[in-house]
Amino acid sequence: MNACMNNKIKEILLHKISASGKYITPIPGLTLLCGKKGIKSLSANNILSIVLVIQGNGFAICKDKSIICHENDYFFAIPQAAGKHCCITTCKSKYFLALSLKISRHVLSLLGTGSSHVCLxxxxxxxxxxxxxxxxxxxxxxxxxxxxxxxxxxIDVRAPIIICEIHYLVLISRKWREREPSALDDLSDAHTC
Incomplete structure (x- = not known):
């Protein structure tokens, strides 16, 4: 992993975040998650999303399954039962920074989910x-x-292009192929990004 790239993201985020919590951004579907030292739990949205861990480690509880969240890695937050959120328990010794982006079933279908033309x-x-x-x-x-x-x-012009690129990378990733098969079935909305 390119350490310079990750440090740049950390620098940008730390200037925008003043306290622990969840921050809605002006970019559709993008949320910042921050857990300062000593924070035990963060709540992510109850929607299928990709979570990119920028700093810190922890455990995410998604669909009653525990997923290890490693720094410089990503995982998929799978929707919970009604009223429950994906909870991330953060490491107490380090700030936890992550970006969460809603995954749109509509965008995945436009990119050919399940089609043979998607190169794996x-x-x-x-x-x-x-x-x-x-x-x-x-x-x-x-x-x-x-x-x-x-x-x-x-944002209105460039963000949808970048978000579609992220969706494509999700589709061709090994983690997506190995996800729980019902992840897409649990999506309740099909709005574009």
């Missing part, structure tokens, strides 16, 4: 190297997204 792996690369490339691309996309927060006049 580059030829000539190992699955681990391929997954690391996807992770780096995801960090690049999220960095471009949060940089738009300082250019609000560009």
């Amino acid at each position: 792996q580059h030829s000539g690369t190992s699955d681990d190297a391929y997954e690391e490339d996807i992770k780096i691309d995801l960090f690049n996309c999220f960095q471009r997204l949060i940089m738009l927060m300082d250019k609000p006049e560009q």
Whole structure:
């Protein structure tokens, strides 16, 4: 993982966040999650989303399953039963910073979810190297997204393009292929991003 890229995202986020909690951004579907030292639990949205962990470690409870959240990694928050949220228990020794982006069933369908034309792996690369490339691309996309927060006049045009790129990376990732099969069935809305 490119440490410079992650440090840039941390720097941008730390300037925008003043306290622990969940921050709604002007970018559709994008939420910032921050757990300062000593915070035990954060609540994420009750929607299918990709969560990119920028700093810290923890455990996420999604669909009554525990997922380890590693720094510089991502996971999928799967919707809970009605009234429950995906809860992230953060490591007490370090700030926890993460970005959560709603995954749209409509956008996935436009990109060809379930279709044979979606390439699942580059030829000539190992699955681990391929997954690391996807992770780096995801960090690049999220960095471009949060940089738009300082250019609000560009959000309406540029954010949907970047969000669709993130959806494509989700579709071709190993973690998405290995997700719980009912994840898409649990989506209650089909709005675009």
